[in-house]
Amino acid sequence: MSIFDAMRRVERLREADRRRQERNLGTGRLPPGQVLTEKFPVLHYGGIPRIDLADWTFEVWGSVEEPLVLDWDAFSALPQTTITADIHCVTRWSKFDTTWTGVAGKDILQLVKIKPEASHVMVHAYGGYTTNLPIEALLDEDVVFAILYDGKPLSPEHGWPMRLVVPRRYFWKSAKWCRGLEFMPHDRRGFWEMYGYHNDGDPWKEERFG
Known part of the structure; x- marks a missing residue:
């Protein structure tokens, strides 16, 4: 040639x-400003945490009547939901038709009695990462606390053993290595939100910074 x-x-x-x-x-x-990719880029703050399933827990605390702690066996035994969704990163890549299996956000909320004053959640991850969401965002039918991607366990760089998936927000809101939810009576900014990322992160409104 x-x-x-x-x-x-x-x-x-x-x-x-x-x-x-x-x-x-x-x-x-x-969404506006996005470029479609067939790949699955790997982006995250800090290194990949080393997690032992024997010590892994998922905790719910804050503005709830009774805190909740689940070990891996208890969490993975919860009813599973599979969703297929498009995902959009603030760095301008989008990936269509990603398939995730895990516990639906609305099912997690049913495990605890949320106090009336609660309005937001802080998502906490192993490694110290945090991101904030209004409670109603977890009720969307395509939100899952995922343990499988495309029918297989998550890879470490994509959040093994469990990550949150919130397709209607930029993907930094879909915290990898999720370890718990803190219910709050008022909003509080998470890690990237404190460093200038938009508090809501709606890709259709291009809420990247603000």
Whole structure:
């Protein structure tokens, strides 16, 4: 293959990619400013925490009548829900049709009695990461505390053994290595929110910073 043939091939691939992007924009699935990828980029704050399932717990505390602590066996025995959703990262990549299995957010909320004054949750992760959400965000039907991706256990870089998935927010809200929920009577900013990321993170409104 000559250099000119190679250049023409690259141009054809670029044109095919451009047309694919245009088709996806036409479906209304790609939020503004996003670029579709077939890959699954790995981005997170800090290193990958070393977690022993024998010591793993999921805790719920704060503005609830009784705190809750589940070990891995108890958590993984809860009813499982599978969702397929598009995900959108604040760094401008989007991935369509990702499939996750885990405990639905609404089912987690049913495990505790939330006090009337509670309005928000702080999601806590192993390694010290946090992110905040209004309680109603956990009630969306596509929110899961996932233990499987595409039918297989999560890989460590994608949050093993469990991560939150909140597809309707930028993906930093979908905390990896999730270890608990703190119910709060008022909003409080999480890690990236304190460093300038938008408090809500709606990809359709391009709420990246603010």
